[in-house]
Every structure is written in C-alpha cells, then in structure tokens.
Amino acid sequence: KFEQANGGTILLDEISEMDQGLQAKLLRVLQEQQVERVGGRKIINLDVRILATTNRKLEEYVAENKFREDLYYRLNVFPLQWLPLRERIADIVPLAQRLLAKYSRKMNRTAVSMSDEAQRVLQAHPWPGNVRELDNIIQRSLILQQGALIGPGDLHIQPGSMHTAEMAGRINSVGVSQADNSQLGNDMKQHEFQLIVDTLRETGGSRKDAADKLGISPRTLRYKLAKMREAGIDLDAELKG
Template identity: 45%
Template sequence: MSFEKILIVEDDLVIRNLLQSIFMRHKLPVSLADNLAQAQAHLAREPFDLMMLDLRLPDGDGLKFLEQVSTLPERPLVVMVTGFGSVESAVACMRAGAFDYVLKPFSPSQIDVILRKAQTYRQLVKVNSLLSDDPEDDDALLVGRSPAMTRLRQLIDRVAPTDATVLITGESGTGKEMISREFYRRSPRRGQPFIKVNCAAVSQTLIESEFFGHERGAFTGATERREGRFELANNGTLLLDEVSEIPPSLQAKLLRVLQEREFERVGGSRTIKVNVRIIATSNRDLMSNVQKGEFRQDLYYRLNVFPVHVPSLRERVEDIPLLADHFLRRFTRKHGIKVSGFSDSARAALLAYRWPGNVRELQNTVERAVILSESGRPVTAAALGLPGDMSATDVQTTSTWESSEPDLASALAPAAPAAEPVSGDNTSLTDGSGHVLRLDALEKNAIRAALRQTSGNRTQAAAALGISIRTLRNKLQEYRDAGDPIDAGADTGDA
C-alpha cells in the first residue's frame, strides 16, 4: 500500500530538501513546513499518511505537537527527526505515539528502510479488522477418501501455487470458503493479506465503496478517506464470496479491475494499481445467470479461469462416517462429554439422510447430538434428531435421562415445513399410493403452497415459510434449473 501524501516539518533547509528528494525518488507527493504553524495549517486542509517531524522547531516543541497529532481522527504515522538524540527523548517520543525515531545526519537508505516499514505497518493496521481468521473447522477441510475429494485435493495441489483466478462453485454448506482458504494457504501469497468480501451481505448502495474505497466528501457520511478491499488486499488474495450477488451496475467496474488491475476510489480521480489474486465463490449456476442476462458474460469468463466444483455430501456419501467421527472427536473435546462413538442405528441414520445443508449441517447435527448424549454412552439416532423414527436398538439402549426427557431431542430436531393445504396442491405427508414423501418433495410442496396463498409474492411467501427471501430465491432457481419452475406466472417482485 503506497503512501499518498507525506508532510515534512523541518526548519533545516538542507535536511528538508534531502527528505523531499528521497520521497520524490519514490514518486510520493510531499508537502513542506518549516514550523509548527505551517504544519497545523496543512493538517487542517487535508490528511497525510506519513509525517517527518523535527523534535525542535522555532515556534514550539515537536514532542508536544506529536501528542496533538496523535488525537486526530486521520492521524499520520509520525517519524521523529532530531540532531540531539538521547535514550530519554526516544522513549518519550515512542510513548507519545511516534512510529519511529531517526537521528541526524541520516542516509537515504535509512529513510528507505523506514518508509518500507511504515507502508507495511499501515497496511497491516488497515486490514487487521478485515482479515478472515481461520475458522475452527478448517481441520475438517479435506477429510474424505471419496474419488470426488481425491480429485479436489489434486486440483488444489496443482493450482494453489499459481496466481490463476479461481471460481469455486458448489451448494451451500459444502465448504467453498474453506477451500478458498486452502488455495491461499498453499500459495506464494500466504504471508500477505487474505481479505473476504461477502457480496450478498453488503448493501448495494455501499458495495462500490467496499470494493474500491472512497475519498472524504464523496457522499453523505464519507467523513474521511477509506481504502477499499481491493486496495487492502494488495499483494495478497481477495475472496469474492457469493460473487453472483454483485449488482449489474458494478459488474463492469469489477471487470475493469480484473483486466487492468487498477481503479479509482469513489469520489477520487487518482488511479490506484493493485496486485491481487482473485478467488470467487458461488452457489449458483453462473452460466445460467449469464444466459438470463443477470451476469456479464465477459466477467464470467474472467472469473472462470480455473473452475473448481466442491462436491455435495450426496456426491461423497462414503465420506460421511469419516466426517461424523471427526466432528464427534472435536465436540467431545469442546463440550467435555465423552460419548462412546455412534450407535449402529445412528450411523445408519447418518448415511440415509440426504444432507441438504451438506457438511455444515452434518457438523451442527453432530454437535447437537453430543450435547444431548450421556457421557460414556454412544450417540443415538434420537440424539441426532434427523427425520425418521428412532430405531428399536436405540429404544433399548436409551438412557434413563433420555427416557425422562423425551421432548428435548425432538424440540431441537429440524421440523418439517408447515403450510396449509391449498386446493390442487399435494401438501400431505404421503403420495397417492400411500408412500411417505421425501423431505425435498415436502419442501417443494410447502413452497408451492406458500406462493399460491400469497398470490406469488415472494417476500410474503418467505415470511410465511420462516425463511429468508434469498433462501427462497435460491430454492426457486434450483427448481427452475431442474425443469420444474413452480413459480411460473407468479409475481417476480420481492416486495
């Protein structure tokens, strides 16, 4: 991250000109002041990234001025410069908020070192609140022996060391974000920032500022200059999570950044160049969105340099026991409950369930089961709380605690969607031949009924179903992709 404005406060003309020439060699804009009054006037007009401040000035004490500067909302990093150095003055300056301390005479190489340190430090401070910390379940990332997981591991090994843009697709809960972290950790950029921006969670009115930053006064509320995620991720990796949610108005600007590696902040005119590796994720079929005119084709091809598909649990059923055992070990340690594995019927229930929420749902289910289980006994099918009857084996081995509190597991178990029957819709639990409907069929019937009852209003239907409008949109898109557009003819508005 390059500095944009440097202020030199120095009364010695030779030293002032030397500092100016060093910074100009780095093509950095410099403002000059030979006393504190001029320095105050500069700071009142505009913010600075770095200030070289003489300790003794004609109209005051540089140390006291440092204390004042340290209270500014947009305070620069301050390097104290003095020809009368002592341990006491150095300690006092650092306590007052100085970034560094340099003695006269100094060499240009000394200033170069300070400049590099200051730029690195400033970027670390800026990205600290945005750094995507490793989640606790990263150790489960590549658990599995299925062919699908073997191929995924081989793909990561091959692509991670490169700078290729990666597009990671897969259903919700499959671990797309964790796979992106694995690409980052195995890349040459692993020592640089890893910045995430959730494109679905940022307001459309602010997303451009989130991406590219803004200048002070660019819009109402922009009281200070702010660097965007691209700028903060410079030399590192930027994760565009749920990239399909980027509004069309921003897609052209994003394409330019990916092509040219440069942009301007909102309200600014200075072109900022960045060196960022892009990893994007999506739980949607982006090509389908392209065909519908919802996503730019050129942006799709720019992102889809190296496509990676994360398999659902339905595509790697043989990995379910390994993942369940892994989560069991973790949550027994976390909650201090020593359960003795899974009962046979619990393992059968784990394998029989379709896991629409994938690995995330499996993880949550195992954690809940550990909490509901009695120490020293195996996890039962009842404790898992998955749809279906508790097996006879589990009935016989259920503890006294479980028998006396039968409603606890069922209260925490996922409930089937509830919706009033609508004429013409099959919302019962069985089909015409008396067979119990699968959960996905019940879910589709409930959504169909909610849309009928609300005359196709998606917002009202989502509220009736107790889900978010985004979840409803994703479900409807799944049905359309499968050739069953159950909302055909419905109100496509979300209000």
C-alpha cells in the same frame, strides 16, 4: 479486502448473489488490477488470486441477465466442480468430525466424540442441504446433547426432510436479549436457549409442537424452560419479540 489479500488469495463466496452494481465494480478491479481506498486517492496495484464459489449454474444466470457475461468469462478461467456431499460418502465423517471439533471449541466443550452408529447415520443421509445441512446438524447436536458422546438419536435426522437443518441454522442469531450472561453460564446455553425461543415462535407458543421439532420430550422442554426462567429470561416478552 482486496488490499488485505494482496499477494495472496481472496475467496468470493456465492458470487451469483452479487448485485449488478457490485458486479460492475468487481469487473473493473479485475480489468485494471487496481483498487482505490474509499475517501482516498492512492491507487493500489493488486496481485491477487481469486476463488469464486457458487451453487448456481452461472451460464443460466448469464442467459437471464442476472449475471454479467463479461465478468463470468473473467472469472471462469479454471472452473472446478465439486460433487454434492451425497456422492462423497468418504468425506462425510471426516467433515463431521472437523465440524464437531470446531463447534466444541466455540461452545467451550471438550472431549466430545461421535459414535460409530451416528457416523453410519450421517453416511446414509441424502444431504439435500449439502455441507450447510451437515454443519447445522452438528451444531444442533452439540446444543441439545450435553454429554461426551453424540449418538444417532442426537442427530435428529429425518429422512427426506430439511426442517431440522433450516431450524438449526438460526442458532447463529443474536442471543436471548434479556438474559444475564453470568447466569446463562456459557455460550452453549445461550445458543440452546435461543434455539428454543425461535422454535416456540415458529409453533405459535405450542410447547408440544416445539418439543417435537426439537426432537426432545415435552418433559425435557419444560425443564429447559424452567432453567431459562431461572436465568432471568422473560419468555412471554421473548415470544412477542
């Protein structure tokens, strides 16, 4: 990656989660400004700008010997601190709209917008999960709402609770294993079916509890389960998986 970023910028996301071995290797690269390809002998000189991000207090990690002090000072040349999303209310709607456009394209959706009331709900939410929570909620809304307009009820935001965001984060997992992709129709359906299977697993197969967690009626869940069976999904096998 350093070689690919040579002459440009490389982003090291969540630097605090890097293990001690990788920290030592990164420190050596920063000190020598060189890398060597795996299995090769050629030394490559680097000219790379590094952006390292973390949501932890690295000073505390250094004090607890979880992060190398020498690496910390190598990286901490020009520190920037971003305010949490709840303190950047003006950024919430533009971020949400950008995410909406991103995932609409990914799910082959067009002309999906968000109502003014839904935007106000987003601005009023405290966002304990920060941008990741917003990302998950937008994805989940697109999966469960197939219309052209996302309203406040489609967000399924429960004040003070993060279970919705945590659950929605699973939609990036691999799609339902036994389904025929041609029958599923599109990526959005695959995401939706996977979310339903994951939620049923979490509730021990309880349809009622799963419907509550998904923010839909039991009748709607039954309809979606019927569609899954029509698509060739063996629900019993999936729930045991």
